[in-house]
Amino acid sequence: MSDSFANVLKEIIPKKTKSVPLQRSTRALVSRINDWLEESRKEEPPRSPGFHVSALFDLCPRKEALVNKLGVEVLEETFDAKKLLTFAIGHAYHDLVQNKILAKSRLIVGVWKHSGSGEEIEGHCPDGSGLWVYQEPRVVLGIPGVPESERWRIVGSCDGDLADGRLLEAKSCGIGIYSGLDKGYASLDGIDDWYTACGKDGSWAQKYARSHSFQLRLYLCGLDRQEGVVFYLPKGQPPKGEPAMKEFIIRKLPGAEEAAREKVRSIFNAWAGGEWGGPLPRKVCGSPACKRAKDCPVVTQCFAESDS
Numbered sequence: 063m064s065d066s067f068a069n070v071l072k073e074i075i076p077k078k079t080k081s082v083p084l085q086r087s088t089r090a091l092v093s094r095i096n097d098w099l100e101e102s103r104k105e106e107p108p109r110s111p112g113f114h115v116s117a118l119f120d121l122c123p124r125k126e127a128l129v130n131k132l133g134v135e136v137l138e139e140t141f142d143a144k145k146l147l148t149f150a151i152g153h154a155y156h157d158l159v160q161n162k163i164l165a166k167s168r169l170i171v172g173v174w175k176h177s178g179s180g181e182e183i184e185g186h187c188p189d190g191s192g193l194w195v196y197q198e199p200r201v202v203l204g205i206p207g208v209p210e211s212e213r214w215r216i217v218g219s220c221d222g223d224l225a226d227g228r229l230l231e232a233k234s235c236g237i238g239i240y241s242g243l244d245k246g247y248a249s250l251d252g253i254d255d256w257y258t259a260c261g262k263d264g265s266w267a268q269k270y271a272r273s274h275s276f277q278l279r280l281y282l283c284g285l286d287r288q289e290g291v292v293f294y295l296p297k298g299q300p301p302k303g304e305p306a307m308k309e310f311i312i313r314k315l316p317g318a319e320e321a322a323r324e325k326v327r328s329i330f331n332a333w334a335g336g337e338w339g340g341p342l343p344r345k346v347c348g349s350p351a352c353k354r355a356k357d358c359p360v361v362t363q364c365f366a367e368s369d370s
């Protein structure tokens with residue numbers, strides 16, 4: 063034999079090739095998804111007039127008044143593909159929880175509309191096919207001291223009416239925040255001024271607890287219920303030792319409801335019939351150094367003026 067066994071093997075076994083970096087071939091796919099995301103956002107129906115329950119916690123009435131009074135240009139929030147995709151995933155989770163999980167487990171009651179035929183039925187969802195879409199109970203809160211109008215009211219839609227008479231607010235939650243929720247909810251008892259409890263000075267879990275409980279409390283007020291549940295479904299495998307889902311029981315709290323009304327009322331008073339010459343609403347920031355103030359376009363003017 064002229065060749066050794068080793069040399070023969072060398073011929074049979076293919077030579078190692080240099081590893082080629084992974085070629086992404088999804089550009090065309092991704093750009094089509096981005097186009098769809100942008101289009102579907104444009105197709106969303108306009109929001110009904112009024113102050114929305116979901117946005118009221120973060121709202122600073124003083125900023126609203128100062129921006130209008132001084133004509134400060136506030137850059138419109140831009141929605142890039144990453145943000146739009148996050149929203150789309152959030153919507154999908156919400157749909158999963160409301161129209162499949164809660165529908166099939168017969169936990170929520172109300173009006174269900176068939177997405178094909180348009181038929182409506184009341185009570186429990188007939189099946190968990192996802193074809194029946196829950197019609198969320200609508201909330202409209204008037205503001206004592208402010209004339210009744212579409213502009214000066216609080217509006218929103220609650221996620222669910224539980225069969226036991228409680229209300230439900232269903233949220234999806236990133237894994238990084240999920241573990242901190244218990245601590246966040248435990249700290250709610252320490253809040254004595256819901257008007258200034260907004261913003262994010264603290265952890266995301268704390269902010270979630272504050273804003274989601276505030277939101278639910280406004281629904282409790284609008285639908286005249288005493289108790290509700292904020293329910294969290296994690297967006298992924300929960301960390302070891304953590305439950306598959308979490309729920310927190312929230313009771314009605316007049317202080318939270320009054321804070322929401324006070325916010326709208328103070329903007330109405332500052333608006334002063336369109337002149338923005340009325341008294342400035344009080345500050346929600348403790349100092350110009352707080353996280354919220356640092357992001358505020360009128361922080362200098364805000365702290366230069368005294369509270370009315």
Ligand code: SF4
Nearest residue numbers: 122125346347358364
């Ligand atoms: S600095 Fe804070 S309190 Fe002042 S306007 Fe801005 S957000 Fe409101």
